[in-house]
Amino acid sequence: MIGLLGGTFDPIHYGHLRVALEMREALGLDEVRFLPCGEPPHRGRPGADAKTRAALTAIALAGEPGFVLDRRELTRDGPSYTYDTLRSLREEYGEQRPFCLIVGADAFAGLPSWHRAGDLLGLTHIAVARRPGETPVIAPPLAALLGDRLTENPADLSAAPAGRVIWVEVTQLAISATAIRERLRQGRSPRFLMPDAVLDAIRKQGLYGREPQRALTDPG
Numbered sequence: 001m002i003g004l005l006g007g008t009f010d011p012i013h014y015g016h017l018r019v020a021l022e023m024r025e026a027l028g029l030d031e032v033r034f035l036p037c038g039e040p041p042h043r044g045r046p047g048a049d050a051k052t053r054a055a056l057t058a059i060a061l062a063g064e065p066g067f068v069l070d071r072r073e074l075t076r077d078g079p080s081y082t083y084d085t086l087r088s089l090r091e092e093y094g095e096q097r098p099f100c101l102i103v104g105a106d107a108f109a110g111l112p113s114w115h116r117a118g119d120l121l122g123l124t125h126i127a128v129a130r131r132p133g134e135t136p137v138i139a140p141p142l143a144a145l146l147g148d149r150l151t152e153n154p155a156d157l158s159a160a161p162a163g164r165v166i167w168v169e170v171t172q173l174a175i176s177a178t179a180i181r182e183r184l185r186q187g188r189s190p191r192f193l194m195p196d197a198v199l200d201a202i203r204k205q206g207l208y209g210r211e212p213q214r215a216l217t218d219p220g
């Protein structure tokens with residue numbers, strides 16, 4: 001079974017890497033494909049361009065068996081929709097290979113508003129990262145999408161190409177790319193929140209630096 005972790009990865013950090021590793025172990029994934037998005041549909045422009053975010057992701061994944069950078073969303077024109085990505089992966093891997101989309105509990109709560117939400121579970125399983133001890137709240141629109149797809153048994157996922165949803169308890173690391181970008185802008189260190197090699201590349205290339213001093217040129 002192939003795990004799929006989409007995101008902006010702006011930049012990649014230990015929150016992403018840890019959830020991928022724990023999902024790989026819990027579900028027995030053959031690999032986890034990291035899919036940096038091109039133009040994110042749900043938010044504003046990222047702090048770094050798509051090629052740079054992918055390059056930093058490649059640095060983070062180097063040497064970890066079964067972690068793979070997948071560039072298919074980078075070059076797509078317009079918004080990156082998970083539905084389109086899954087269709088493209090199905091074309092490559094066929095209809096029988098089990099896929100498992102990895103999402104955080106927050107992202108999962110918003111699933112009903114995703115593009116072609118009702119078709120996603122025809123293309124993939126979904127594994128939701130859950131905080132230890134957390135009881136998931138499932139609002140009615142999500143419950144309608146879920147039906148009787150929930151399972152607690154990872155073997156149910158391997159047994160079919162798509163269609164099941166499983167909650168997986170993962171170590172919660174309260175790390176966000178937003179907070180890392182903010183630290184970098186402020187000249188504070190994000191070390192130990194992300195791999196050193198990624199931070200080195202960010203510093204070498206002067207990424208996520210301070211914003212231009214608008215006050216100096218702004219006549220208003």
Ligand code: ATP
Binds near residue numbers: 009
């Ligand atoms: P930003 O702060 O810029 O919104 P982010 O740190 O949340 O970014 P994304 O690239 O949006 O990172 O996340 C990609 C995926 O990784 C999402 O499914 C998200 O839920 C998950 N994720 C992000 N941070 C963590 C974390 N600390 N622990 C577990 N999962 C995470």
